Amino acid sequence: MAQKRMNFQRQLRKEGRNLSHEVLLQFYSAIIQSVLCTSINVKLGEGGNKEKTQEEERGFLKGDTMGCIKSKEDKGPTMKYRPENSTVSDPNSTITTPHIGHYGPDPTQLQQNQPPSSSSGSGAANFNHTLTPFGGSSAMTPFGGASSSFSGPVSNSFSGAVSSGVTFFVALYDYEARTSDDLSFKKGDRFQIINNTEGDWWEARSINTGRNGYIPSNYVAPADSIQAEEWYFGKMGRKDAERLLLNPGNHRGTFLVRESETTKGAYSLSIRDWDETKGDNVKHYKIRKLDSGGYYITTRAQFDTLQKLVKHYTEHADGLCHRLTTVCPTVKPQTQGLAKDAWEIPRESLRLELKLGQGCFGEVWMGTWNGTTKVAIKTLKPGTMSPEAFLQEAQIMKKLRHDKLVPLYAVVSEEPIYIVTEYMAKGSLLDFIKEGDGKFLKLPLLVDMAAQIADGMAFIERMNYIHRDLRAANILVADNLVCKIADFGLARLIEDNEYTARQGAKFPIKWTAPEAALYGRFTIKSDVWSFGILLTELVTKGRVPYPGMVNREVLEQVERGYRMPCPQGCPESLHEMMKLCWKKDPDERPTFEYLQSFLEDYFTATEPQYQPGENL
Known part of the structure; x- marks a missing residue:
C-alpha cells in the first residue's frame, strides 16, 4: 500500500497538484475498495471456473443480485456484494434445490438453522429475499409455504401474528384426523407449513393449537390469496359450474368465480339467474386482466383485485343479470389417499x-x-x-x-x-336408474350424466389409458347426480377362463366392440363402442342391451351389420351419435373429447358461452 501511495504522490506532483486532505480521502477510499474487492473475488473464485460470462464482462458476477459496476472513473476489479452475515458454501459441495410442491418450495429446505431476523439487531441485513404478496420477505413463489427470514419455532402463545415473514396457509374446510399423525382442524384455521415434499399430505404446525401433524394439501390455501376466497372455485369447467349452481336450494344471484377455460390468465364469473323463457339458468361473464394487474368485466369499472371486483358486484348488479347474493355451496373434496403413507394397508x-x-x-x-x-x-x-x-x-x-x-x-x-x-352414496348407475331415484329422471339430466361419463373417459383418452369394461354397472353415483367411472383397467387382469375366452357367460359381450370380442383388440375406440351401448342403458332406464338376444346371437348379428334401433323416447340425433360409436371401423368412431362436447351442449348448442351483460 505504501508503494502505491508513493506512486500516487509522484503522479500528482508531476501534474503540479498538491495533496489536499480531500484528495487523500479519495485515495484511501479507492485503495480500500480495491483491496476488499480483490480479497473477496479471490475467495469466491478459488476452485471456480476462470471463464468469464457475458454478465461478468458487463461488470456482474454470475448470480449477482447487487454488485459494483465498472465505471469510467474506476477501472478496478469488479466486486460481488455480499452482506457481512452471508456465508459462502464449499465449492465442492452439492447444491440442493428446494422441492417445488403444489404451492411452492419446501420451506424446510430453505434457510435451515437460521435464527429469526431482527429489525433492531446490529448485524447486516440479508438482501437475498423478495417481498411476497402475503407480507414479509421471502424467496418463494406467491403460493409458497414459509420460505422467509423467519424460520425459528412458532411461539406457543399464538397471541397475534407470529411473524410478517411467514406465508401462512388457511383451512378451506373442516377435517377430522384419521390417524394419530394427522391434525384435526376447522375451516379458517391457520398453519405454517413445515414440509411439503410429499405433495398430497403436508407436515404443518397449527397456529391455533401449536400442534404439528399432517394435513391434506388440497384442504388449504395461502392466506389472503384468491385461492383462499370462498367464492373461488379454481379450475372448473363451465358445465360443472352450471351443475353446482343449478342444484336445488340455490337461488337467483348465487355465484362463483373460476379459471377461464378459453382465455389464459382470465377468470369467469358464473351466476344463477331466472327468466320467464328459460326458467332457472346460469349466465357466465368473462373477467379480464389489465396489463397493470387490475381486473374488469367492463372497461368502465376496473378494480385492483378480484376481491374488490366481487365486492362491487355484491353491492350493485351494475349491468350483470343480477346482483351477487350468495356464494355457491361446495362439496368438501376427497383427500388424495386415506392418509400419509396409507397405500398398502393391513x-x-x-x-x-x-x-x-x-x-x-x-x-x-x-x-x-x-x-x-x-x-x-x-x-x-x-x-x-x-x-x-x-x-x-x-x-x-x-x-x-x-x-x-x-x-x-x-x-x-x-x-x-x-x-x-371413495364411497359413493347412490351406488351403481345401473341400480340407480333401474330401482333408485334415477328412474324418475327426465332426458336432460340423463344426457348430463352421459356428459359427465364422457368427461371422465376423455381424461382416460388423454392419458393413453383404456377402460375395457365401460357400462352402467361400473359407473357410480354420488349426491347431486355426480357420476364417476370405476374399475378402469381391472378387466385386463382377470385370469378366469370363462372371461379370457371372451365367449363365456362372464364376459360382457353385449357391451364389447366386435374387434375386441373376436380378436382381443382393446383400444380407446373399443371403449367408445361400449359408451354407445351405455347411452342405450341410460335412455331405457337400465334395460339390458339387445333385448331377446343371447351373447352368441349378438356377436353374429353385429358382425353382419346389425345395430340396435332408436330406443323409445330417445331423440333421433342422440341415436345417430350412438350409431357413430358403433362404426365397424374403429378409426371412424368419435373421440371422447367430441362426445363430451356434443353431450354438454346437447340442449344449449345455440346459446353463447359468455354474456355481454346489459348496459355494461
Missing part, C-alpha cells in the same frame, strides 16, 4: 359393514378404515387375478386423478385382494 384396518353388491369375481361393501373413514371395499375372489400384476396396475390407477373418476385410496395386495375407494 386387512385388519378395514371393517366390512354393509354388503352393497355382488358380481362374478367378488363383492362390494361399505366399510370403515382405521375406525375413522367411510370407504367402499371391493373384495376379489382368490385366483381372480395375480396379486403382483394387480399391484403393478394399481400403481398406475392411483395416479389417474380426475373428478369424474372414482379415486383409488388403498389396497390389500395379498389374496383375497381388497380394493379401497
Whole structure:
C-alpha cells in the first residue's frame, strides 16, 4: 500500500497538484475498495471456473443480485456484494434445490438453522429475499409455504401474528384426523407449513393449537390469496359450474368465480339467474386482466383485485343479470389417499359393514378404515387375478386423478385382494336408474350424466389409458347426480377362463366392440363402442342391451351389420351419435373429447358461452 501511495504522490506532483486532505480521502477510499474487492473475488473464485460470462464482462458476477459496476472513473476489479452475515458454501459441495410442491418450495429446505431476523439487531441485513404478496420477505413463489427470514419455532402463545415473514396457509374446510399423525382442524384455521415434499399430505404446525401433524394439501390455501376466497372455485369447467349452481336450494344471484377455460390468465364469473323463457339458468361473464394487474368485466369499472371486483358486484348488479347474493355451496373434496403413507394397508384396518353388491369375481361393501373413514371395499375372489400384476396396475390407477373418476385410496395386495375407494352414496348407475331415484329422471339430466361419463373417459383418452369394461354397472353415483367411472383397467387382469375366452357367460359381450370380442383388440375406440351401448342403458332406464338376444346371437348379428334401433323416447340425433360409436371401423368412431362436447351442449348448442351483460 505504501508503494502505491508513493506512486500516487509522484503522479500528482508531476501534474503540479498538491495533496489536499480531500484528495487523500479519495485515495484511501479507492485503495480500500480495491483491496476488499480483490480479497473477496479471490475467495469466491478459488476452485471456480476462470471463464468469464457475458454478465461478468458487463461488470456482474454470475448470480449477482447487487454488485459494483465498472465505471469510467474506476477501472478496478469488479466486486460481488455480499452482506457481512452471508456465508459462502464449499465449492465442492452439492447444491440442493428446494422441492417445488403444489404451492411452492419446501420451506424446510430453505434457510435451515437460521435464527429469526431482527429489525433492531446490529448485524447486516440479508438482501437475498423478495417481498411476497402475503407480507414479509421471502424467496418463494406467491403460493409458497414459509420460505422467509423467519424460520425459528412458532411461539406457543399464538397471541397475534407470529411473524410478517411467514406465508401462512388457511383451512378451506373442516377435517377430522384419521390417524394419530394427522391434525384435526376447522375451516379458517391457520398453519405454517413445515414440509411439503410429499405433495398430497403436508407436515404443518397449527397456529391455533401449536400442534404439528399432517394435513391434506388440497384442504388449504395461502392466506389472503384468491385461492383462499370462498367464492373461488379454481379450475372448473363451465358445465360443472352450471351443475353446482343449478342444484336445488340455490337461488337467483348465487355465484362463483373460476379459471377461464378459453382465455389464459382470465377468470369467469358464473351466476344463477331466472327468466320467464328459460326458467332457472346460469349466465357466465368473462373477467379480464389489465396489463397493470387490475381486473374488469367492463372497461368502465376496473378494480385492483378480484376481491374488490366481487365486492362491487355484491353491492350493485351494475349491468350483470343480477346482483351477487350468495356464494355457491361446495362439496368438501376427497383427500388424495386415506392418509400419509396409507397405500398398502393391513386387512385388519378395514371393517366390512354393509354388503352393497355382488358380481362374478367378488363383492362390494361399505366399510370403515382405521375406525375413522367411510370407504367402499371391493373384495376379489382368490385366483381372480395375480396379486403382483394387480399391484403393478394399481400403481398406475392411483395416479389417474380426475373428478369424474372414482379415486383409488388403498389396497390389500395379498389374496383375497381388497380394493379401497371413495364411497359413493347412490351406488351403481345401473341400480340407480333401474330401482333408485334415477328412474324418475327426465332426458336432460340423463344426457348430463352421459356428459359427465364422457368427461371422465376423455381424461382416460388423454392419458393413453383404456377402460375395457365401460357400462352402467361400473359407473357410480354420488349426491347431486355426480357420476364417476370405476374399475378402469381391472378387466385386463382377470385370469378366469370363462372371461379370457371372451365367449363365456362372464364376459360382457353385449357391451364389447366386435374387434375386441373376436380378436382381443382393446383400444380407446373399443371403449367408445361400449359408451354407445351405455347411452342405450341410460335412455331405457337400465334395460339390458339387445333385448331377446343371447351373447352368441349378438356377436353374429353385429358382425353382419346389425345395430340396435332408436330406443323409445330417445331423440333421433342422440341415436345417430350412438350409431357413430358403433362404426365397424374403429378409426371412424368419435373421440371422447367430441362426445363430451356434443353431450354438454346437447340442449344449449345455440346459446353463447359468455354474456355481454346489459348496459355494461
